[in-house]
Structure formats: structure tokens, C-alpha cells
Amino acid sequence: MSLSKSSRLLVFALFIIVGCVVQGMDRDENEEKNHFIVFLQNKPVLNEVDAVETHLSVLMSVKKRWVDSNGITPTADSFRDDGFGPPPKKWKGTCHHFANFTACNKKLIGARYFKLDGNPDPSDILSPVDTDGHGTHTSSTATGNAVAGASLSGLAEGTARGGVPSARVAMYKVCWASSGCSDMDILAAFDAAIQDGVDVISISIGGGGFNNYSDDSISIGAFHAMKKGIITVTSAGNGGPMAGSVVNHAPWIVTVAASSIDRKFISPLELGNGKNISGVGINIFNPKKKMYPLVSGGDVARNSESKDTASFCLEDSLDPTKVKGSLVFCKLLTWGADSVIKSVGANGVIIQSDQFLDNADIFMAPATMVSSSVGTIIYTYIKSTRTPTAVIYKTRQLKAKAPMVASFSSRGPNPGSHRILKPDIAAPGVNILAGYTPLKSLTGQKGDTQYSKFTIMSGTSMACPHVAAAAAYVKSFHPLWSPAAIRSALLTTTRPISRRLNPEGEFAYGAGNLNPSKAISPGLIYDLNEMSYIQFLCSEGYTGSSIAVLAGTKSINCSTLIPGHGHDSLNYPTFQLSLRSTKQPMTTTFRRQVTNVGQPVSVYNATIKAPPGVKITVTPTTLSFSRLLQKRSFKVVVKASPLQSAKMVSGSLAWVGDRHVVRSPIVVYSP
Numbered sequence: 001m002s003l004s005k006s007s008r009l010l011v012f013a014l015f016i017i018v019g020c021v022v023q024g025m026d027r028d029e030n031e032e033k034n035h036f037i038v039f040l041q042n043k044p045v046l047n048e049v050d051a052v053e054t055h056l057s058v059l060m061s062v063k064k065r066w067v068d069s070n071g072i073t074p075t076a077d078s079f080r081d082d083g084f085g086p087p088p089k090k091w092k093g094t095c096h097h098f099a100n101f102t103a104c105n106k107k108l109i110g111a112r113y114f115k116l117d118g119n120p121d122p123s124d125i126l127s128p129v130d131t132d133g134h135g136t137h138t139s140s141t142a143t144g145n146a147v148a149g150a151s152l153s154g155l156a157e158g159t160a161r162g163g164v165p166s167a168r169v170a171m172y173k174v175c176w177a178s179s180g181c182s183d184m185d186i187l188a189a190f191d192a193a194i195q196d197g198v199d200v201i202s203i204s205i206g207g208g209g210f211n212n213y214s215d216d217s218i219s220i221g222a223f224h225a226m227k228k229g230i231i232t233v234t235s236a237g238n239g240g241p242m243a244g245s246v247v248n249h250a251p252w253i254v255t256v257a258a259s260s261i262d263r264k265f266i267s268p269l270e271l272g273n274g275k276n277i278s279g280v281g282i283n284i285f286n287p288k289k290k291m292y293p294l295v296s297g298g299d300v301a302r303n304s305e306s307k308d309t310a311s312f313c314l315e316d317s318l319d320p321t322k323v324k325g326s327l328v329f330c331k332l333l334t335w336g337a338d339s340v341i342k343s344v345g346a347n348g349v350i351i352q353s354d355q356f357l358d359n360a361d362i363f364m365a366p367a368t369m370v371s372s373s374v375g376t377i378i379y380t381y382i383k384s385t386r387t388p389t390a391v392i393y394k395t396r397q398l399k400a401k402a403p404m405v406a407s408f409s410s411r412g413p414n415p416g417s418h419r420i421l422k423p424d425i426a427a428p429g430v431n432i433l434a435g436y437t438p439l440k441s442l443t444g445q446k447g448d449t450q451y452s453k454f455t456i457m458s459g460t461s462m463a464c465p466h467v468a469a470a471a472a473y474v475k476s477f478h479p480l481w482s483p484a485a486i487r488s489a490l491l492t493t494t495r496p497i498s499r500r501l502n503p504e505g506e507f508a509y510g511a512g513n514l515n516p517s518k519a520i521s522p523g524l525i526y527d528l529n530e531m532s533y534i535q536f537l538c539s540e541g542y543t544g545s546s547i548a549v550l551a552g553t554k555s556i557n558c559s560t561l562i563p564g565h566g567h568d569s570l571n572y573p574t575f576q577l578s579l580r581s582t583k584q585p586m587t588t589t590f591r592r593q594v595t596n597v598g599q600p601v602s603v604y605n606a607t608i609k610a611p612p613g614v615k616i617t618v619t620p621t622t623l624s625f626s627r628l629l630q631k632r633s634f635k636v637v638v639k640a641s642p643l644q645s646a647k648m649v650s651g652s653l654a655w656v657g658d659r660h661v662v663r664s665p666i667v668v669y670s671p
Contacts, residue, residue, distance in 0.1 A: 071130030071437075072171045074101060074108055076453065078136075078144030078162065078435045079169055081106035093170050093196035098127035107145075110170025110196060114185035123177035131177060132444075133437040137457050138204045140435035142465035142472075143167035147435075150454045152362075152442075153284035155265060155397055156433040160454060163469020163516070164476075170196060181205075183217035190221030194228055199475055201225050202468030203234040203248065204461035210247075211416045213537070214546035219250040223550045226252045227530050231475075231483035233468040235460035236423040237410035241356075241504065245410040249422040251570060252533050254471070254487050257410070257509055258429025258463040259403035259497070265360035265395050265431060265456070267368035269350060271381050272389035279350070279368025280357040282395050282456060287366065291389040292347050293326040296382050300328070313337040313349065320344040327366075327390050329378055338363040339445040348392045350378060356407030359430045359458035364441070364448040366392040404501050405508040406430050409460055412507035413648075413669060417540060418578040419568040421667055425491055426509040427470075429463030431456055470516040477520045478597075484528035485595075488573045492526075492662045493518035505650050506665045511574055523598035523660025524623075526573040535564035566591030566635070575636060575653070575666040582642050582670060590636040594655070594662070596625040604655040604662065606634075611649035614668055615639040618653060640668045 072079070084106035095104035095111045104111055111128035120126055130136045144162035151157035172189040175181035193201065203218055210216035213223075222232035233254040239245030248255050269277040272291055298311035300322035310317040313330035317340075324345035330337045332353040341349045348366030352375030361369070370378065382388045405426055414422040436455040441448035467490065474486050481489075494512030499505045530551070537547045538558035547556040564570060567577065567588040579586050596602065602625045606618040616638050623632040636653060643649060648669035655662040 071113075071128050071132065071135045071173045072108065072111070072139050072169065073130050073136040073435065073437045073439075074103065074105075074111075075438075076136060076140065076144075076435045077147045078140035078160070079105070079108045080145055081108070082145075084168070087168065090197045091168075093192075095170075098125075098129065101127045101129045106168075108169045108171070110172075112171065112189075112192060113173035114188050114192075115176065116184050116188055117182065119179070121176040121179050128171040128173045129439070130437045131439045133440050133455065134204070134457075134461065135171070135173070136437050137432075137434040137455065138202075138461055138465045139169060139171075141432060141462060142202060142469045143169055144435055147454075150433065152282070152433060152452055152454055152456050155282065155284075155395060156263065156431070156456060160433060160435070162434075163466060164472045167469075167472060170198070186217040187221055190217075190224065194225055194230060198225075199230055200468055200472045201230055201232040202465050202471075203232065204459075204464040205235060205248070212546070213250045213416060214542065214549040216250070218248055219253070220550055222250060222253045223533070224552055226483050226533070227552070229482060231471050231486050233464055233471055235464040238408045238459055238461075239410040240406070240408050240508075241411055243411050243504070243507065244413055244415050246412050246414060246422045247410060249414045249416045249420070251417070251420045251536065251572060252483070252528075254425065254467060254490065255423040255510070256429075256460060256464045256467045257423040257426040258406040258408070258458070258460045259426040259509065259513055260358065260400065260406060260430040261428045261432075262400055262402040263431060264398050264400040266398060267360075267363075267366075267395045268393040269368050269370070269378075270391050270393070271378065272385070272387075273381060275377070275381070277368075277370060277374055277378070279370045279374075279392075280360050281367055281369050282360045282362045283348075283365070283367050283392070284394060284450070285348075285366045285392075286394045287391050289391070291391050294350075294382060294388040294390040295323060295326050295328055296379060297328050297330045299382075300326075313340050315340050315343075318344050318346075327392065329375075329382060331375070332369070335361075336445055338365045338367045338443070339447055341365060342447055350375075350390070350392070352378070358404070358407050360395070360456065362442045362450075362456065364443045364445055364450060368392050401501075403428075403495075403497055403513050405497065405504075406458065406460075408458070409463075409508065411504050413576075413578070413671070418671065419576055420570070420572060421506060421510060421574040421576040421665065423508075423510040424487070424574070425467060425494060425511050425514055426497065427463040427466035427514040429460055429466075430458045432458065432462040434462075467514055470514055470519055473516055474519050481525075482527055482529065484532075484571075485525045485597075488525040488527065489519045489522040490514065491573045492524070492664060493522050494663070496663075499650075505648060506574075506667050507648060507669075511663075511665055521598065521660070522662060523596075523602075523657055524594040524604065524655055524662045525597050526571050526592060527595055528571050531561075532564065532570060535561055536568070536570045539564050539569040574664050575638070577638050577640060577666075577668045579640060579642065579668065579670045585639060585641045587637065587639040590638070591633065592636065593631055593633045594623065596628055596630045596632075598657065598660050599625075600628050601626055602657050602659075604657045604660075607654040607656050608651065609654075610651040610666075611668070613641040613643065614649060614651060614666075616651055616653070616666060623655060636666070638666065638668065643668070643670045 093110035150160035234248035301310035
């Protein structure tokens with residue numbers, strides 16, 4: 001294969017993915033050339049990608065590197081090279097001169113773009129430069145230098161710092177403003193990143209919805225990365241809170257959900273009757289008057305035909321003479337009401353939304369977003385007086401309870417395999433301040449004149465680089481650890497999240513919330529290798545030819561392989577049981593092996609928490625070690641009665657030693 005061996009250096013990579021076919025190369029040619037890019041379909045396929053889910057990033061060890069998929073801002077303070085020496089000898093990448101791309105430096109040491117169909121995107125630049133802002137944001141979240149005085153017009157003010165500021169950065173741009181991202185470009189970028197010498201791959205991308213791993217370019221690329229000792233971290237997607245919406249769910253990938261942090265942004269609204277309302281949103285405008293006329297969009301339609309669309313403040317639906325200088329009350333149908341009301345001379349907009357309001361969006365005019373129940377109060381007030389008035393104040397930052405899993409964060413159960421828990425882990429992904437591009441306004445909407453070096457974004461895209469940075473942090477302490485060992489360290493040391501606030505439980509947050517400082521010393525690890533995953537795929541019913549696509553080999557014969565052990569055939573750090581019957585109890589056995597990476601001489605005792613209706617036993621209940629890297633095996637037997645009042649229940653197994661607690665969730669659910 002055309003994939004180079006990795007060394008100690010850690011690397012972060014981000015790219016954006018969408019559909020692919022390698023044109024001009026059939027499967028036989030591809031196998032003969034033994035190249036990383038594989039033939040997926042007989043025609044190109046474009047995947048739907050969420051706006052916040054458009055990058056893949058790769059990180060490199062101390063000093064490390066970082067890569068992004070829809071570009072980077074090379075002049076950003078987050079990527080200055082003060083204090084960095086020459087690129088490490090391991091680095092084999094390149095940094096060419098491109099349009100609108102100044103140059104690389106000793107921190108930003110690589111930059112490429114991939115557009116293998118040869119068709120320029122009319123809305124983008126054939127360059128690694130970031131025209132969207134997403135790439136700069138995720139890259140700086142993972143590896144940005146400490147930048148004092150960062151804020152968005154005074155909001156979230158402080159020192160902005162990436163998870164591993166000692167990391168070096170390389171950019172692999174694969175997603176484009178109009179044409180999206182192709183599997184062909186994704187796989188080519190994976191190939192390049194691995195050859196260049198990356199150690200950690202972080203993919204902030206959602207969409208696709210592939211349940212068959214051999215059809216998914218991210219799964220294929222991540223499998224090849226795993227074979228080279230490179231861990232791949234991905235976003236879980238922004239399809240929540242719908243059950244089974246999680247994406248990027250292959251077991252050799254770390255799948256990241258988005259959790260909240262201890263701040264929120266409100267845009268306060270005061271009605272003319274004195275009622276104060278805490279709406280949600282980010283606007284940086286101070287009101288020029290004490291009160292403004294307040295109108296309902298449906299009452300100020302351009303004509304009788306547009307009355308229905310006017311209630312949603314859609315383009316060309318409002319009468320400019322009736323809204324000039326006013327605040328307009330609108331229902332949410334599509335984004336952009338703030339742009340519409342500004343174009344017709346209105347002063348601001350109040351948006352009623354049926355969505356969860358747990359993250360703040362940026363507006364280009366005075367604006368706030370309220371729930372349907374609050375919207376009813378506002379509409380009732382408008383109809384109660386001949387001269388309704390209101391004022392929207394500049395956004396304020398408040399403390400908030402945390403962590404909670406964001407409503408938009410995609411949920412399990414895993415649609416690709418009912419035996420593997422996904423997402424794996426949660427990390428901050430709500431209202432995150434990080435770097436931004438100077439080439440796009442804060443909203444990207446027509447007429448927006450707001451620009452900033454930093455901005456606030458939400459999404460599992462924002463959560464993913466937090467975990468990728470933590471993976472790099474762990475690898476900097478343990479450069480020889482496998483991707484599975486690093487994932488195990490991250491998952492078994494998480495901070496538990498309250499299920500009272502997150503009723504979907506582990507289907508929302510996986511093993512729990514990221515805890516990087518604990519992950520560098522997990523005590524015990526659950527390790528895996530390439531053959532472990534192949535055995536798992538065989539047990540899942542994958543054909544030899546499908547597995548060969550993932551493994552990059554000519555063929556796999558499952559009948560000649562020793563089957564994997566236990567219920568899930570995989571030494572995974574979490575446990576999941578899907579009940580096959582709604583009437584009969586089910587008993588199954590999980591088999592696991594842990595490796596001692598803590599104290600050479602140590603003893604761990606099993607602590608079990610079982611939910612009602614579930615019996616969990618562990619054998620043996622004590623694991624004793626006399627040296628480092630010593631392995632011990634155990635089995636977990638789960639007997640579960642049919643679930644009555646809940647679709648999912650959960651417990652846990654914790655191996656408790658003198659200095660470490662190695663915790664794994666145990667999930668039981670009815671499909």
C-alpha cells in the first residue's frame with residue numbers, strides 16, 4: 001500500500017466528506033496497484049453534510065500537527081509559529097503556494113486541497129484557505145495557540161487556547177462550498193495524511209448515514225489509519241434527539257457527542273406591558289431607543305397571497321412600508337429571518353421556534369429566539385393592544401448548569417451494529433468560542449457586515465476536536481499505545497453525566513463526559529488490533545469481499561479465522577445488549593481482557609451497578625497484577641428480563657484499584 005509508517009509524532013487532520021467513485025480505475029486495477037483509494041460505487045455519490053459538520057482534521061505529537069477539511073486561516077494568531085523549531089523529520093507533507101493562501105510556517109507545516117473531479121467550485125477557492133470558518137474554528141479548538149483577549153464582541157472574553165497548542169498543523173481541504181465533499185477526495189486525503197505521518201485524525205463531519213461500513217469512506221479511511229497506528233475521532237452528527245441518528249459509528253472510530261458548558265447566551269426581550277423574556281441568541285447590537293413598534297409577520301404581508309409566508313418572514317413576503325423601524329414577530333420555518341427583516345428596513349426580529357433552544361445562534365440584526373409557549377404570550381400581547389411595543393437588548397452571558405447533552409447531538413442506538421454502544425463519549429460542543437475566517441461574515445448571509453477573528457459555534461463538529469486533542473495528549477505520554485488503547489483510556493476515565501437531565505442515557509453521551517487529565521493514567525486498558533476488528537466483522541455477517549474493502553487486502557475468508565470471543569466478539573471498553581424478545585429473559589456473556597498500564601503491582605476489585613430487571617455477574621471479581629503490561633481476562637454475564645417501562649436501562653462495571661477506577665457502562669435495550 002501507499003501508506004507510510006507512523007512514528008512518534010502526533011498529527012491532527014480534518015477534512016469534509018461527501019461521495020465518491022474512483023473514475024477510470026476498476027476494482028481489479030485498484031487491487032493490483034494496492035493503493036489506499038478503493039472503488040465504492042459505480043457512480044459518484046454525494047452525501048448530505050450538516051453545515052457545522054464539514055471537516056476532518058489530523059493532529060501530530062509534541063510538537064504536533066493539525067489538518068482541516070474546508071480550509072484554514074494561515075494568518076490567524078492561533079497558528080503563529082512563535083517558539084516552534086523546524087518541522088520534525090517524520091513530516092513528509094508539503095505546503096505549496098495557493099490562491100489567497102499566504103504561506104505555511106513552523107506550526108502550520110502542511111496544506112493541500114483535493115478536488116479530484118477537476119471541476120472548480122464557483123463559490124470557493126482552489127486553495128487550502130478557509131472560506132467558511134468551520135475549519136479555522138475546529139482547528140483552533142484542537143491545537144490553537146493561547147490568544148489573550150479573545151471574544152466575540154465582548155462575549156466569552158478571555159484567553160482562547162486549543163487543547164494541544166504545541167501541535168503543528170497540516171491542512172487537507174476536501175469539502176467545497178457548492179459541490180460538497182466526495183468520497184474520492186476524502187479517501188485521497190486520508191491516504192495523503194497517513195503518508196505524511198499523522199498520528200490522530202479528527203473528522204468533524206456528519207451526514208452520510210451509511211450503516212454498512214464497507215460503503216462508507218470515513219469507515220474505510222479510518223480502518224486504514226488504524227492499521228498504521230493512527231486513531232480516528234469523529235463527530236456523532238447533528239441529527240438529535242432522534243433515536244438511532246448517530247453516524248460515524250464503526251467500532252474502530254471514536255464517535256463524539258456534544259455536551260454543554262457552564263455558560264449560555266441570552267438576548268433579553270422586554271414587551272411594552274413590562275414583561276421581560278429571556279430569549280436565546282447572539283446579537284451584538286445595543287438598542288437605540290427604549291421601545292420599538294412590534295408587529296406580527298402575518299399582519300404585515302406584502303399582499304394577500306403572501307400572508308401565510310409572511311408569518312414566517314420569508315423573502316419577499318413582508319410589506320416594507322409596514323415594518324420599517326419595527327420589531328417583527330416571526331415563526332421559524334427556515335433560517336434567515338434576520339436577513340429578510342433587515343432588507344426591508346425593520347429594526348429586529350423575534351423568532352418563535354419549536355426546536356430545542358439549548359444553543360445560541362448568531363444574528364445579523366437585533367434578534368432573539370423563543371419557545372412556542374413564549375411565542376404565544378408575545379402574540380397574545382400583540383393582539384391585546386393597538387400599539388404593541390418591545391425592545392431587544394444586547395446579548396448577555398450567564399452561568400448555566402453543565403454538562404447536558406445538546407438536543408442536536410445524534411443519539412444511539414448504533415444503526416450499524418446493535419452490539420456496539422455509540423456514541424462513545426461526549427465533549428463540549430455548545431457555544432464554543434474559537435478562531436474564524438476573515439473571508440466570511442459571522443452569519444454568511446446577504447447584507448451581513450459583521451466580521452470577527454473569533455466566533456461562537458455549536459455542533460458535534462465542535463465536540464470532536466476536544467476529544468481528538470485529548471487523544472493527542474494521551475499519545476504524547478504513551479507514544480506506543482494503539483488507537484484502541486487510547487480510546488479505552490478516554491472512555492474508562494470519563495466523568496459520569498446525570499441521566500436525570502439526559503433521559504436517553506448512554507445513547508446520548510456514551511461512556512460519559514471527556515476527562516483528559518485522568519485519561520493519561522487509566523490504570524487498565526482494553527486493547528484491540530486489526531485482526532480483532534476483522535473477527536468482529538465476520539461475526540456481523542460481512543462477506544470476505546466487503547471486509548477486504550476495509551482492510552485493503554485482496555480477500556478475507558471468515559471460515560478460516562478463529563471466531564471472536566463473547567457476545568460482541570470485540571474487546572470493547574463498553575458493553576451493550578440488545579434484547580431479542582419482549583417476552584423471554586435473555587442471558588449473554590461478554591468476554592474481555594485488560595492490560596495493566598498503572599502500578600506494576602496492583603489489585604482491582606469489581607464494583608457492579610445493575611438496573612432493575614437486570615442481573616450482572618463478573619468472573620473473577622478480583623484482578624491481580626505483578627508487572628506492567630500484564631494481561632488479565634474476565635467475563636461479564638448479563639441476564640435481562642424484558643423491559644417494561646423503558647426502552648433502555650443501564651448499569652456499570654468498575655474495576656477499582658488503589659489509584660484508579662476503570663469504569664465501563666453496561667447498556668440493555670429493546671430494539
